[in-house]
Amino acid sequence: GAVVSQHPSWVICKSGTSVKIECRSLDFQATTMFWYRQFPKQSLMLMATSNEGSKATYEQGVEKDKFLINHASLTLSTLTVTSAHPEDSSFYICSARDLVEGLNSYNEQFFGPGTRLTVL
Amino acid sequence: GQNIDQPTEMTATEGAIVQINCTYQTSGFNGLFWYQQHAGEAPTFLSYNVLDGLEEKGRFSSFLSRSKGYSYLLLKELQMKDSASYLCAASDSNYQLIWGAGTKLIIKP
Numbered sequence: 563g564a565v566v567s568q569h570p571s572w573v574i575c576k577s578g579t580s581v582k583i584e585c586r587s588l589d590f591q592a593t594t595m596f597w598y599r600q601f602p603k604q605s606l607m608l609m610a611t612s613n614e615g616s617k618a619t620y621e622q623g624v625e626k627d628k629f630l631i632n633h634a635s636l637t638l639s640t641l642t643v644t645s646a647h648p649e650d651s652s653f654y655i656c657s658a659r660d661l662v663e664g665l666n667s668y669n670e671q672f673f674g675p676g677t678r679l680t681v682l
Numbered sequence: 683g684q685n686i687d688q689p690t691e692m693t694a695t696e697g698a699i700v701q702i703n704c705t706y707q708t709s710g711f712n713g714l715f716w717y718q719q720h721a722g723e724a725p726t727f728l729s730y731n732v733l734d735g736l737e738e739k740g741r742f743s744s745f746l747s748r749s750k751g752y753s754y755l756l757l758k759e760l761q762m763k764d765s766a767s768y769l770c771a772a773s774d775s776n777y778q779l780i781w782g783a784g785t786k787l788i789i790k791p
Contacts, residue, residue, distance in 0.1 A: 596779075605769065605783040606725070655724050659777075670715070671779060673724040 568674035585656030591636035592658035600653045646681045686782035710775020717769040765789045
């Protein structure tokens with residue numbers, strides 16, 4: 563159980579275009595989803611936290627107008643990178659958490675497989 | 683502020699034992715996680731400690747000392763497939779994970 567999928571697994575796009583990444587919890591309801599970015603040889607950097615039905619909370623330095631996050635249902639969150647530029651090329655990883663007792667009594671985050679974005 | 687420290691890189695020999703240390707400072711504390719991450723892949727959960735002591739799970743064990751703000755991950759009978767980055771993350775008062783930079787473990791034959 564507790565599987566999280568991401569789509570696409572990799573994407574190459576031209577500078578100035580927008581890219582949408584989907585994150586789905588397949589067998590549980592994710593009340594909270596997290597979006598991370600990871601540059602080569604660096605650790606995970608939390609970009610934003612989103613709770614179903616409410617606006618995402620962005621970390622300092624992350625532009626909310628550039629990285630649009632929607633968490634419209636308990637199983638789906640999307641991250642849209644608008645007007646992408648080469649410096650946005652990175653590995654984007656989502657994770658999901660459910661606070662229902664029994665499934666996730668210690669608030670573990672379940673990670674998706676990641677999306678590698680390359681902006682030309 | 684909130685901070686996680688762990689070594690950048692460690693090298694060990696196949697079949698041996700290695701201990702990866704992690705110290706943390708957080709606003710509130712709701713547990714310490716260890717994740718394994720192979721290159722180009724997402725992290726996978728290894729262990730969780732919230733009480734002091736040692737949690738053993740097969741070849742991997744994790745230890746926590748809340749009073750010292752210290753944890754370690756112990757890997758026994760090392761295999762080549764254990765070559766990966768090991769991420770330490772502490773859960774703060776808001777249940778948000780504060781991540782360390784990761785320890786790259788290199789296993790030599």
